Amino acid sequence: MRHPRAGDAIGFAVAALLIALVGWIELARPFGSSLARLTAGLLTIDLLIRAGIFTIILVGLNLLMGYAGQVSLGQAAFYGMGAFFSAILTVRAQVLGIPAAVWSAWWWPWVLMVAGAAMVGGVAYLIGWVILRLRGHYLAMATLGLGIIVFIILRENLGLPRLNLTGGFDGIVGIDRLRVGALVVWPAPRYFLLVWAVVLGAMAVGLNVVHSPIGRALRAIHGSEAAAESVGVVTPAFKAQIFALSAAMASLAGSLYAHFQAAVVPGTFGFVPSLELVVMSAIGGMASIWGAPFGALAVLLVQELLRTHVLGILPAVSGELEPVVFGALLVVIMMFWPAGLVASRRGGQRIGVR
Amino acid sequence: MGTGEPPVPTVIDVPHVSPRRRPHVSGQAALAGAIGVTVVVLVALGRRFGYGPVDYLQLLVDGLRTGVIYALVALGFVVVHRVTGVINFAQGAFVMLGPMITISLFGMPWLPAPGQRLLLSAALAVLITAAVGMAVHRAALHPVRAASLLTRIIITVGIYIVIQGIALIIWGPRPYVLPAFSTLQMADRTFLVGEVIIQAQTIWIWATAAATVGLMGLFFERTVAGKAMRACAVNRTAAQLMGIRVDTMATLAFGLAAVLGAIGGIVLGPVTRPTFDMGLELGLKGFVAAIMGGLVSFQGAAIGGLVLGVLETLWAGVTLAGFKDLFAFVVLILLLLIRPQGFLAAREEAESP
Numbered sequence: 001m002r003h004p005r006a007g008d009a010i011g012f013a014v015a016a017l018l019i020a021l022v023g024w025i026e027l028a029r030p031f032g033s034s035l036a037r038l039t040a041g042l043l044t045i046d047l048l049i050r051a052g053i054f055t056i057i058l059v060g061l062n063l064l065m066g067y068a069g070q071v072s073l074g075q076a077a078f079y080g081m082g083a084f085f086s087a088i089l090t091v092r093a094q095v096l097g098i099p100a101a102v103w104s105a106w107w108w109p110w111v112l113m114v115a116g117a118a119m120v121g122g123v124a125y126l127i128g129w130v131i132l133r134l135r136g137h138y139l140a141m142a143t144l145g146l147g148i149i150v151f152i153i154l155r156e157n158l159g160l161p162r163l164n165l166t167g168g169f170d171g172i173v174g175i176d177r178l179r180v181g182a183l184v185v186w187p188a189p190r191y192f193l194l195v196w197a198v199v200l201g202a203m204a205v206g207l208n209v210v211h212s213p214i215g216r217a218l219r220a221i222h223g224s225e226a227a228a229e230s231v232g233v234v235t236p237a238f239k240a241q242i243f244a245l246s247a248a249m250a251s252l253a254g255s256l257y258a259h260f261q262a263a264v265v266p267g268t269f270g271f272v273p274s275l276e277l278v279v280m281s282a283i284g285g286m287a288s289i290w291g292a293p294f295g296a297l298a299v300l301l302v303q304e305l306l307r308t309h310v311l312g313i314l315p316a317v318s319g320e321l322e323p324v325v326f327g328a329l330l331v332v333i334m335m336f337w338p339a340g341l342v343a344s345r346r347g348g349q350r351i352g353v354r
Numbered sequence: 355m356g357t358g359e360p361p362v363p364t365v366i367d368v369p370h371v372s373p374r375r376r377p378h379v380s381g382q383a384a385l386a387g388a389i390g391v392t393v394v395v396l397v398a399l400g401r402r403f404g405y406g407p408v409d410y411l412q413l414l415v416d417g418l419r420t421g422v423i424y425a426l427v428a429l430g431f432v433v434v435h436r437v438t439g440v441i442n443f444a445q446g447a448f449v450m451l452g453p454m455i456t457i458s459l460f461g462m463p464w465l466p467a468p469g470q471r472l473l474l475s476a477a478l479a480v481l482i483t484a485a486v487g488m489a490v491h492r493a494a495l496h497p498v499r500a501a502s503l504l505t506r507i508i509i510t511v512g513i514y515i516v517i518q519g520i521a522l523i524i525w526g527p528r529p530y531v532l533p534a535f536s537t538l539q540m541a542d543r544t545f546l547v548g549e550v551i552i553q554a555q556t557i558w559i560w561a562t563a564a565a566t567v568g569l570m571g572l573f574f575e576r577t578v579a580g581k582a583m584r585a586c587a588v589n590r591t592a593a594q595l596m597g598i599r600v601d602t603m604a605t606l607a608f609g610l611a612a613v614l615g616a617i618g619g620i621v622l623g624p625v626t627r628p629t630f631d632m633g634l635e636l637g638l639k640g641f642v643a644a645i646m647g648g649l650v651s652f653q654g655a656a657i658g659g660l661v662l663g664v665l666e667t668l669w670a671g672v673t674l675a676g677f678k679d680l681f682a683f684v685v686l687i688l689l690l691l692i693r694p695q696g697f698l699a700a701r702e703e704a705e706s707p
Contacts, residue, residue: 071504073511134690140507141441141641142690145683148638152683156676271634275511282508320522327515334509335498 008207011290012200019196022048026189045188047304049260051296052195056253058281058292059199059206060246065278066286067210068242069222070132071140074147075277078120078247080154080269082254085116087172087264088165095163106179113255117248124247128240147274154266171265178259185259195256199293202249206289209245218242272323279326282333302329384693385646385661392665399672408549413671414664419556419625421663422563426618427640428647428655429570430611435649436587437607439503443510444490445615446637447517448483450630452616453623454521455479457530468538480616486517487612491605499601514633521630532623542624559621566617567656570610583607587650615640635679639666642686 026035026045036044057079064070089096089112093103102108131142153159154166166172178185178194185194209215217238220228229235258264276299284295306322397410427449434442459475460468490513495506534542536554543554574580585593586603594600619628619636626632643662647654662682670678 130691131687138690140504141645142687144638145686149680149683149687152677152680156674159674159677161674272515275515278508320519323515323519323522327512327519330512331494331509331516334505334512335494
């Protein structure tokens, strides 16, 4: 019998090769080719970076929704917390009285990235202990409320208008690029390599969780919480841990987003983005770590096609077709492939999911 | 999820109850206590601005105006939830469609007298919204009635996005104006009661809501369809065995919810500026109000709407304006944690269907 995780190893090898190939094409431009030219303008490095950032969130979200069966309609809140944590403590460092020797050092944003993930994970752990007592649709509602609360707090300057930490509606601009010593992680192809390296790391963590005793406990919780408890699974602890892990991943993605976009606005992290994450997760298959990059890429491609191609056909529609297509996509997927959400009916009973 | 499975009867999802027994407090008493404490805290906060009794009375009137709208929206949630078990997040879309369709119809000169035109436009808008509501159920929820509850709830979220997206295409992002019912102009007549200002539209809102709720009561008490719907809410399987078309009743419930939402949106129209995305906020607030009644109690939802409206207005009056929306969602999470079965669910109503 094949080693149960041989497939994962092959997957990682292929993924690493693909990432290296794309990075090489974009950095070296062999024979004047570029990603955009090779894919007829379909894929750009920009799109792949954003897909990578979303994939990091989705790995966490899939662990939470697909494996532990706990729905989150507010995941963008953690994404936003990470983004604003990085943005505030780099751009507003001077105002906050952080010494210049610290905030101008190249390692400062990296420290923030890790610290942000740890902080957001910790906050989520505390919230999780309380909120994850709720089941089914009540939990969905609570996370929805949580997402909106965080969005409002970000939009309203954390309730401290005089300090103007989050910049209100307009957010924060002028976030520096990441550096390693003197090497700037920019232009985009370099950033692409960084983001996708983190993606592979997140997926490795995700797969390890799935295949570990924790993963089995999670699937047991998904199957039946009472049954899981009866065989000694400490349900609230596991749920809170996985909630914290998914939040930390979202926060990390947020930090990467902040340094990629160089600007953050609260609108990026509101209610609708949370729903978009659910759509991505559903497309990729909620109970699937490997589905995450495909879900993210699929949604971003649809977005891109709507912006570039459909607009040409329907000039009267001024770029506002997107929500309709998204909503319809969500409805259709849920109607015909609900396995995404309730997932692991099958997977939950077998140890090897997928 | 296997599609061949029979529809699972809805069980009201009560969170894990810890084995240690809590002292028994009736829902009403707990709610009264919570409201009392909140009011005292908010009034104390208001002293910073030197608010007097008149200011608080004004906030109360304004709060009751918004609260009535929340109550109507909440009733829509309860109707759908009791008959189908689904939390219908498309409810907010109905609240938006009401005033937007009314405005479009009112803008067309198909009847010379503006008063009649407004009335007929509003009536037509309610009917169209009801049709949309029933179509939504037939097209998107009826085919998946055997799917898990969560799947169906996410579908309603998707439907909300679709309807709002279509509204954006039709009406664009700008805010619209619905004339006040009394003057048929933007400027409304106002009354001065003591020193408290009451707009004529506020009276319209209260009167319309009262009439709507009264008619709904008659529908449930006196008509065969209404009684059949109540039967479905109590026990779907038994209702089906009695020959009631459960699926038809579910469609009807969506229609009724759409009517409630549309009416709420239309009467609110003149005091806000209706936009394509007004449904999100009103829908979620209505949902919070419905949760106060545990999503099963009509009275609870109605009272919940009023309470939420008043407290939220008070909160908005004494804190930062931008924090207005925070209140409802903090209340939502607290409610879900402390008492998801609702404060105001009467015993016979709360019995799980």
